[in-house]
Amino acid sequence: MSIITIVGAGMMGSAIGFPASGNGHEIRLVGTPLDREIIEHARKTGEHLTLKRRLPGSYRYYQIEELEEALLGADLLVSGVSSFGVDWFLAEILPVIPETLPVLAVTKGMQDTEEGKLIPYPHLYAQKLNRKLSLNAVGGPCTSYELADHDPTEVCFCGEDMETLRKIKALFEAPYYHISLSTDVVGVECAVAMKNAYALAVSLAVGLAERREGVPGKEHYNSQAALFGQSVREMRKLLKLVGGGDDNIVLGAGDLYVTVFGGRTRKIGVLLGRGMRFEDAMAELEGITLESIVIATRTARAVRKLIAGGKATAADFPLMLHVDDIINNGKDVNIPWGSFEVETQL
Numbered sequence: 001m002s003i004i005t006i007v008g009a010g011m012m013g014s015a016i017g018f019p020a021s022g023n024g025h026e027i028r029l030v031g032t033p034l035d036r037e038i039i040e041h042a043r044k045t046g047e048h049l050t051l052k053r054r055l056p057g058s059y060r061y062y063q064i065e066e067l068e069e070a071l072l073g074a075d076l077l078v079s080g081v082s083s084f085g086v087d088w089f090l091a092e093i094l095p096v097i098p099e100t101l102p103v104l105a106v107t108k109g110m111q112d113t114e115e116g117k118l119i120p121y122p123h124l125y126a127q128k129l130n131r132k133l134s135l136n137a138v139g140g141p142c143t144s145y146e147l148a149d150h151d152p153t154e155v156c157f158c159g160e161d162m163e164t165l166r167k168i169k170a171l172f173e174a175p176y177y178h179i180s181l182s183t184d185v186v187g188v189e190c191a192v193a194m195k196n197a198y199a200l201a202v203s204l205a206v207g208l209a210e211r212r213e214g215v216p217g218k219e220h221y222n223s224q225a226a227l228f229g230q231s232v233r234e235m236r237k238l239l240k241l242v243g244g245g246d247d248n249i250v251l252g253a254g255d256l257y258v259t260v261f262g263g264r265t266r267k268i269g270v271l272l273g274r275g276m277r278f279e280d281a282m283a284e285l286e287g288i289t290l291e292s293i294v295i296a297t298r299t300a301r302a303v304r305k306l307i308a309g310g311k312a313t314a315a316d317f318p319l320m321l322h323v324d325d326i327i328n329n330g331k332d333v334n335i336p337w338g339s340f341e342v343e344t345q346l
């Protein structure tokens with residue numbers, strides 16, 4: 001039996017312990033200072049407040065002040081924070097863990113730089129820490145509540161060292177949790193972070209169709225599929241620009257699919273598509289984790305720098321730039337359909 005300590009008791013941090021717990025490992029769930037209620041409630045009832053599922057009986061619960069106890073004898077540390085908790089995790093957790101303890105982060109996102117580069121979180125952590133840690137991450141399509149329900153999925157663990165990845169995989173692999181491995185951290189992380197921005201883009205079509213038909217909940221699939229296709233094209237170009245392997249598009253496209261159908265990002269895209277102003281839509285969704293906004297903003301900022309530097313053109317990323325205009329420049333939704341058309345001559 002191994003001991004897995006998870007810091008960040010949000011929905012995904014809590015759900016990723018399910019397959020490992022099923023394999024007989026001890027799961028210690030540690031709340032961030034913002035997760036107090038989740039931990040208290042789980043201790044009392046065995047249920048997770050936001051995941052809305054009963055947690056396996058083998059879970060142990062810790063408030064952040066009990067971190068030292070939760071780390072005693074641990075074999076793996078999982079980071080369950082979202083993009084909004086990355087700075088906290090970097091400042092408060094990574095400096096105090098043993099250097100021999102490998103880390104696996106579920107966080108999806110990237111940080112852009114002044115030069116227009118996009119840095120995945122494991123690399124950001126490595127750059128900012130003055131100690132050497134084994135920093136690994138999970139990418140791929142996987143909604144937390146469906147993982148808790150044992151719906152089969154296919155994800156990818158990435159990191160620098162294949163042997164370490166194999167050991168971590170052995171803790172989690174289950175008949176419903178299939179794990180590929182990759183040392184292409186930039187490619188995996190970039191593919192699954194970008195899908196957040198593009199899930200917002202595809203969901204615009206859901207709201208637009210409702211607005212056109214005047215029927216809430218009325219869906220049309222042509223327009224969603226067209227935006228899905230353009231999203232995959234732009235994600236593939238971006239993958240190439242950041243130096244990620246092309247096959248990672250499978251993870252990005254799968255993750256895009258699940259997020260359009262089952263993710264929180266869809267909520268903001270639909271409201272914007274219906275014609276709601278960005279500020280009003282954000283106010284309506286207050287309290288819901290919406291990483292798509294921060295990821296779209298950072299990615300578009302990097303793309304605009306790449307364009308200014310002559311490494312890309314605006315014609316390569318019309319959908320990403322439109323999303324950026326809607327959320328950051330006060331523009332109305334007006335899908336640039338014509339700019340998705342291409343001429344291909346063999």
Ligand SMILES: NC(=O)C1=CN([C@@H]2O[C@H](COP(=O)(O)OP(=O)(O)OC[C@H]3O[C@@H](n4cnc5c(N)ncnc54)[C@H](OP(=O)(O)O)[C@@H]3O)[C@@H](O)[C@H]2O)C=CC1
Pocket residue numbers: 007008009010011012013014032033034035050080081082083084085086088089105106107108109138139140141142143144155289291
């Ligand atoms: N790799 C994978 O397979 C998957 C990864 N994800 C990713 O996992 C991450 C977490 O998602 P999910 O669990 O659904 O989101 P939740 O909002 O449920 O959880 C977010 C976690 O981060 C914490 N957090 C947020 N802001 C801060 C802060 N400022 N300081 C410290 N901690 C903070 C939260 O505390 P609090 O709950 O109080 O806000 C909580 O512990 C996301 O990056 C998401 O994209 C999601 C699905 C699959």
Ligand SMILES: O=C(CO)COP(=O)(O)O
Pocket residue numbers: 108140141142143144199255258259262263264265266289291
């Ligand atoms: O990353 C996810 C599924 O893989 C969840 O996406 P949301 O953050 O939009 O819910």
